[in-house]
Amino acid sequence: MEMVQLFITCMGENLLPDVLKKMVLLLERLGVRCELPEAQTCCGQPFYNSGFQAEGRQMALRWMKAFADTGGYIVAPSGSCVEFVKHRYPAMFPEGSAEQERAVRLAGRVLEFSQFLVNVLKVTDIGASFPHRVACHYPCHLTRGLGVRSEPLALLRAVRGLELIPFDESETCCGFGGIFSVVYPEVSKAMMETKVKNILASGAEAVVVSEPGCLVNIRGGLVKAHSRVRAMHLIEILAEGGST
Amino acid sequence: MSNTKSSREVILTDVHTALAAYAASPLQPIPTSARFEPRKAANLDEEMEMMLLEVKRLGGRGLKVHGRDEFAVALDDLVKTERIRTAAFSDHPLYRPYGIASLLKGSGVQVLSPDGDGRRLADCDLGITAADAALPETGTVLLRTTQGQPDALSLLPRVHLALVAPEAFRADIHHAFAMAKKDRHFVLVSGSSRTADIEKVLTLGVHGPKSFHVWICD
Amino acid sequence: MTEKTARIDFRENSRNASPAVVAATQNSTRTALRKRAAVVAEFGEERWQELRKAGHEIRMHALTHLDRYLAMVEEKVTAAGGYVHWAKDAEEAREIVLGLATERSVRSIVKVKSMVSEEIDLNPALEARGIRAYETDLGEFIVQLAGQRPSHITSPALHMTKEEVAALFCEKLGIDACPIPEELTEHARLRLRPEFLNADMGISGGNFLIAETGTLLIVTNEGNGRLSTSLPPVHVAVVGIEKVIPDWESAAVLLKLLARSVSGSKITAYSTFITGVREGGPKEFHLVLLDNGRSRILADKVAREALLCIRCGACMNTCPVYNQVGGYAYGAVYQGPIGSMLTPLLLGTGLAGGLPFASTLCGACAELCPVMIPIPEILLHLRKRFVEGDTFESPSVPGILKAMAKLGRIVLGSPTLYHLGGRLGKIFQAPLRRGDWLPSLPPPLNRWTMARPFPAFQGGFRGWFKNRKAAVKQAEGKLHE
Numbered sequence: 001m002e003m004v005q006l007f008i009t010c011m012g013e014n015l016l017p018d019v020l021k022k023m024v025l026l027l028e029r030l031g032v033r034c035e036l037p038e039a040q041t042c043c044g045q046p047f048y049n050s051g052f053q054a055e056g057r058q059m060a061l062r063w064m065k066a067f068a069d070t071g072g073y074i075v076a077p078s079g080s081c082v083e084f085v086k087h088r089y090p091a092m093f094p095e096g097s098a099e100q101e102r103a104v105r106l107a108g109r110v111l112e113f114s115q116f117l118v119n120v121l122k123v124t125d126i127g128a129s130f131p132h133r134v135a136c137h138y139p140c141h142l143t144r145g146l147g148v149r150s151e152p153l154a155l156l157r158a159v160r161g162l163e164l165i166p167f168d169e170s171e172t173c174c175g176f177g178g179i180f181s182v183v184y185p186e187v188s189k190a191m192m193e194t195k196v197k198n199i200l201a202s203g204a205e206a207v208v209v210s211e212p213g214c215l216v217n218i219r220g221g222l223v224k225a226h227s228r229v230r231a232m233h234l235i236e237i238l239a240e241g242g243s244t
Numbered sequence: 245m246s247n248t249k250s251s252r253e254v255i256l257t258d259v260h261t262a263l264a265a266y267a268a269s270p271l272q273p274i275p276t277s278a279r280f281e282p283r284k285a286a287n288l289d290e291e292m293e294m295m296l297l298e299v300k301r302l303g304g305r306g307l308k309v310h311g312r313d314e315f316a317v318a319l320d321d322l323v324k325t326e327r328i329r330t331a332a333f334s335d336h337p338l339y340r341p342y343g344i345a346s347l348l349k350g351s352g353v354q355v356l357s358p359d360g361d362g363r364r365l366a367d368c369d370l371g372i373t374a375a376d377a378a379l380p381e382t383g384t385v386l387l388r389t390t391q392g393q394p395d396a397l398s399l400l401p402r403v404h405l406a407l408v409a410p411e412a413f414r415a416d417i418h419h420a421f422a423m424a425k426k427d428r429h430f431v432l433v434s435g436s437s438r439t440a441d442i443e444k445v446l447t448l449g450v451h452g453p454k455s456f457h458v459w460i461c462d
Numbered sequence: 463m464t465e466k467t468a469r470i471d472f473r474e475n476s477r478n479a480s481p482a483v484v485a486a487t488q489n490s491t492r493t494a495l496r497k498r499a500a501v502v503a504e505f506g507e508e509r510w511q512e513l514r515k516a517g518h519e520i521r522m523h524a525l526t527h528l529d530r531y532l533a534m535v536e537e538k539v540t541a542a543g544g545y546v547h548w549a550k551d552a553e554e555a556r557e558i559v560l561g562l563a564t565e566r567s568v569r570s571i572v573k574v575k576s577m578v579s580e581e582i583d584l585n586p587a588l589e590a591r592g593i594r595a596y597e598t599d600l601g602e603f604i605v606q607l608a609g610q611r612p613s614h615i616t617s618p619a620l621h622m623t624k625e626e627v628a629a630l631f632c633e634k635l636g637i638d639a640c641p642i643p644e645e646l647t648e649h650a651r652l653r654l655r656p657e658f659l660n661a662d663m664g665i666s667g668g669n670f671l672i673a674e675t676g677t678l679l680i681v682t683n684e685g686n687g688r689l690s691t692s693l694p695p696v697h698v699a700v701v702g703i704e705k706v707i708p709d710w711e712s713a714a715v716l717l718k719l720l721a722r723s724v725s726g727s728k729i730t731a732y733s734t735f736i737t738g739v740r741e742g743g744p745k746e747f748h749l750v751l752l753d754n755g756r757s758r759i760l761a762d763k764v765a766r767e768a769l770l771c772i773r774c775g776a777c778m779n780t781c782p783v784y785n786q787v788g789g790y791a792y793g794a795v796y797q798g799p800i801g802s803m804l805t806p807l808l809l810g811t812g813l814a815g816g817l818p819f820a821s822t823l824c825g826a827c828a829e830l831c832p833v834m835i836p837i838p839e840i841l842l843h844l845r846k847r848f849v850e851g852d853t854f855e856s857p858s859v860p861g862i863l864k865a866m867a868k869l870g871r872i873v874l875g876s877p878t879l880y881h882l883g884g885r886l887g888k889i890f891q892a893p894l895r896r897g898d899w900l901p902s903l904p905p906p907l908n909r910w911t912m913a914r915p916f917p918a919f920q921g922g923f924r925g926w927f928k929n930r931k932a933a934v935k936q937a938e939g940k941l942h943e
Contacts (some may be wrong), residue, residue, distance in 0.1 A: 251550045418714040434727075442604075449915075
């Protein structure tokens with residue numbers, strides 16, 4: 001039986017607990033045992049990417065301590081946090097140091113949710129049903145950072161009744177960008193509004209946004225625009241109509 | 245300029261210091277990873293067809309011309325359709341048998357000399373150049389810049405005709421450079437002078453020719 | 463640019479971006495990207511990636527041997543009858559050019575679009591000496607007439623519509639111009655033709671300097687680069703020291719990358735190769751090699767890759783931030799992602815420290831960059847410089863932000879405080895909460911809610927998970943009894 005360590009991310013824990021619960025239920029249904037390293041808080045990306053690298057490094061050390069003595073893959077509902085641990089941690093510490101060694105080991109274990117399903121469990125069809133027109137946004141760090149493109153698509157294609165429809169600039173950034181959204185709020189707003197406009201023009205009933213930061217941004221934008229289009233994490237779609 | 249020498253030393257020293265990690269080693273050979281496998285040529289007929297097609301895609305007109313008689317007809321046709329009244333040409337040995345000057349005169353065109361810096365070509369209608377290489381993939385001709393074929397000859401007249409011999413075909417730009425780099429002064433010409441500076445609308449004929457012709461002459 | 467001492471305020475600039483400029487910018491960049499994608503597809507995606515890799519390696523090799531290649535350029539250009547000048551900074555470069563011009567009683571100059579010329583602010587210096595300098599690239603001619611600066615490095619007038627250009631021509635050239643690009647182009651041709659023929663000097667930049675033979679390579683589509691460097695009796699090329707490439711094989715690779723990335727053409731209309739002086743060409747050839755901060759950038763192991771740039775502008779075209787604000791928001795000669803790196807590197811993060819933050823780190827630029835500059839990586843490096851300082855600069859970040867980051871680290875770094883924070887969040891948000899959302903938050907968090915509501919703090923996952931585990935364990939226990 002496969003065992004995974006849940007990497008719930010600070011955004012997921014505080015803002016999207018439903019996504020996390022559904023992730024656990026889906027994984028358990030697929031016969032995966034989930035464990036939750038209690039000491040985890042934040043991976044440090046918000047600090048590091050804002051230029052506060054010393055603080056980011058301290059957070060990384062904390063995170064590594066929380067996960068180091070656990071077993072199995074480390075799975076998160078976020079490509080951005082996974083990419084940070086996978087690509088940034090090993091480069092954060094001096095070459096050949098014990099910290100770097102630990103970071104490299106952990107980097108080899110960490111996976112985004114759809115990667116784990118498609119590449120490790122080798123499942124694409126988990127019996128979900130969602131008979132709606134769905135557009136798919138490609139979050140930057142998941143798509144370009146981790147190179148995860150085909151996995152979410154394979155999972156979406158297997159959903160009963162789901163009609164995947166294209167939309168303009170689906171690979172363009174939604175304007176979240178972490179600290180960017182508060183340093184340059186006007187530009188962030190304009191980017192988000194362009195994204196929302198493109199989603200609305202597609203005629204989709206729902207848009208898949210499998211990244212907590214982007215999900216909060218786009219979902220908020222759709223609410224502000226009084227739209228009935230639902231922004232959903234892939235996990236939320238896969239949990240629809242299943243036998244959970 | 246008294247400071248020139250010192251600026252030179254300052255800059256070179258700064259660069260040298262900045263590269264401290266590399267400075268100790270002699271000039272390393274260019275790594276093989278910095279090399280790119282050039283395109284391979286198809287057979288000559290296909291290469292010539294590709295050339296004609298690419299010239300067309302650039303908004304120009306390509307033509308295959310066999311022998312002097314066809315050349316004479318084509319030139320007379322060009323003079324009429326482009327309303328050529330004055331022309332200048334590069335006196336290349338390869339095209340001397342065609343008697344370009346007398347053909348032009350026969351069509352009622354005044355012939356100017358291209359020699360010198362070419363200022364006098366500003367009011368010329370047609371400039372005829374001899375290409376030292378042709379690159380079919382991009383519809384490009386390589387023109388050596390010489391006394392008898394100044395930059396202006398393929399630039400100031402409103403119509404540019406480049407003559408290409410089948411022997412001039414090169415598979416890729418790499419081969420053309422290997423041949424021409426010893427000449428040190430040349431230009432690659434691909435189509436008419438063009439711009440897209442206003443709303444990205446492609447417009448032909450900015451400061452150079454508005455019309456580009458390539459004739460493959462055998 | 464070098465004299466500018468005011469801090470660049472990207473936020474203020476972006477607020478002032480005119481919607482018309484933004485719309486025209488988006489229109490143009492979209493076309494450029496579409497064409498680019500088509501020629502790359504024709505070339506073959508896999509071969510294109512190999513080409514990019516070769517381009518990167520060539521530029522890295524050139525940079526890491528820059529001193530030797532610069533010496534080689536000097537030797538070859540001199541041997542070919544040209545003169546080589548060295549300029550440490552913008553002022554020296556201007557003085558060299560002004561000196562050459564006044565010694566020869568030059569009154570009129572034709573110029574080929576050059577970012578280095580903008581960087582050293584050459585035109586105002588020439589005008590101040592009563593020398594008329596004509597920008598001959600159509601886009602640059604337009605912005606010069608308008609008294610503006612280029613808003614894009616390869617497409618200077620990208621922000622203007624044809625109607626605006628027509629109105630400008632009517633006003634400044636005293637002609638009756640229709641808003642038709644072909645006609646406007648014809649007006650510019652007629653206006654500039656006599657200037658080419660009468661100029662006393664031509665000034666260009668350079669796309670590359672081929673060390674092997676000391677050859678200057680200039681690409682233009684309009685032909686202005688060829689006219690300016692062949693008709694006037696003196697040609698002066700001002701080129702950044704980082705433009706050196708080893709040999710002709712390198713030039714072949716880089717030309718392929720450049721044309722496709724700039725404008726979606728397989729090749730630029732004209733590539734001119736100039737080696738010193740030639741018969742029938744200008745009688746004098748002067749090459750001014752400009753440092754102006756480049757050797758300092760070279761010493762920075764991370765940032766030095768910004769010097770690989772071949773000025774194609776693809777990063778700007780694809781940048782979602784550039785596309786929302788236009789080029790002027792960057793407040794300097796280089797805009798978009800390349801500007802967000804080069805401007806703080808050239809002017810310091812004290813003046814331009816806000817620019818590395820003008821990015822969502824989405825990585826679209828790095829994906830297109832023909833020489834594979836790790837742009838987000840360098841932006842992070844400069845953010846760190848701004849916040850923490852490094853061996854090149856001391857930090858410029860305001861103390862209040864530093865204090866907030868420290869506090870944030872302490873809270874997020876301790877599970878007890880982290881969970882307490884989550885609980886307090888839930889309590890404090892109560893009066894602001896509307897359903898699942900917090901429609902408006904107090905400063906500074908209103909910077910978020912001015913655009914969209916913030917989701918209400920929820921939490922509770924850990925408790926849910928613990929209960930579930932316990933329940934499962936209990937069930938298993940019962941099963942085993």
